[in-house]
Amino acid sequence: MATLKDVSRHVRSKNAGPFWVTVDIFFDSKESFTRYAKTEKLAPSVFAQLYSADPAHVHHYLVPDLNILKISYPRTWPQGGELERDMHAGNQCKRLLNLELD
Template identity: 55%
Template sequence: MARLQEVCRDLRSKNAGPFWVTIDIFFDGAESFRRYAHHPALGAEAIGKLFGVDPALVKRFPVESLEMIKISYPRRTPQGGVEERDLHAGQQFVRLLDLDLD
């Protein structure tokens, strides 16, 4: 059973403005990219559920030449708001580390 952290060379999240978060998933090679880039666990439905946002608003951008996918989703509250827990969104990727991909 493969977990996302086992098939990636880098996984990071970051602020994409006051209303969006972006996650970059760099796979460890072309084979991993082909096998997992379109896996349902990394689909809009799963990401929406995981981060508590409307799946229709989740954006996915596979970049085959870089063997990575970029996933963007709206913040539940604006950056810097009273309920904000991760101002720079640098820890949001942690929820993805143990995703089961098999």
């Protein structure tokens, strides 16, 4: 069973403004990108569920020339707000690393 960390060379999350987070998945090869970037395991609905976001507001971008999948979703709480737990959103990608893709 392949996990995201098995088929990517880098996964990062970061702020995309005070109200959005972006996750970048850098696949380790063209083959991995072709096989997994469009899988239902990485669909916007999965991110909506994992990050408590409205599925209609989860954006899914493919960058085939670079073997990258970019996903943006609205933050649950605004950056720097009273209930914020990850100011720069750098830890949001960790829950994805063991996501089973097959």
